[in-house]
Amino acid sequence: MNSNSDLQIAGDILEVQHLLQPAREHPATVAEFVGLARTIAADRARWEPLVRYDTTTRWYHRLHTGPGYEVWLLSWVPGQGSGLHDHGRSSGVLTVLEGRLTERTERAARALGSGAQRVFAPGYVHEVVNDSLEPAVSLHIYYPGLTEMPMHAAQCAPAAVDVVPA
Numbered sequence: 833m834n835s836n837s838d839l840q841i842a843g844d845i846l847e848v849q850h851l852l853q854p855a856r857e858h859p860a861t862v863a864e865f866v867g868l869a870r871t872i873a874a875d876r877a878r879w880e881p882l883v884r885y886d887t888t889t890r891w892y893h894r895l896h897t898g899p900g901y902e903v904w905l906l907s908w909v910p911g912q913g914s915g916l917h918d919h920g921r922s923s924g925v926l927t928v929l930e931g932r933l934t935e936r937t938e939r940a941a942r943a944l945g946s947g948a949q950r951v952f953a954p955g956y957v958h959e960v961v962n963d964s965l966e967p968a969v970s971l972h973i974y975y976p977g978l979t980e981m982p983m984h985a986a987q988c989a990p991a992a993v994d995v996v997p998a
Contacts, residue, residue: 858898869927901975908968913961920980926950931968934961
């Protein structure tokens with residue numbers, strides 16, 4: 833081993849516990865929020881019994897909160913949509929848990945199947961719609977927690993979609 837290597841100089845890193853970063857209890861990066869969404873998606877027993885379908889409006893339920901973020905569970909019957917909107921100062925992760933949704937922006941429309949994820953920054957304008965014949969369920973994580981959802985009047989891309997694999 834090279835005697836000038838950092839490892840040799842520092843010694844055994846496990847001997848200096850005070851220098852190690854403690855594991856985070858809550859996510860703080862985009863990758864960690866995506867990971868949280870995947871973990872929740874995989875735990876069907878946690879969210880599936882809570883799902884309700886409402887034919888008059890989209891159903892939603894706040895599933896979890898953490899320091900500065902919140903996790904929402906939404907259901908979509910065929911034909912329901914969000915309308916064109918952004919999320920104010922919040923970033924987010926959208927994960928399709930069950931069924932199929934279409935995300936439309938001014939540039940493109942994407943079919944999102946079960947397992948598909950979309951990550952967005954503050955000010956990202958989109959519309960989410962259930963264009964299928966079956967109900968759908970999605971998970972949404974917002975950081976910071978969602979305090980506004982301004983609606984927009986402009987139109988999105990036409991109905992032709994790019995398929996995003998799950």
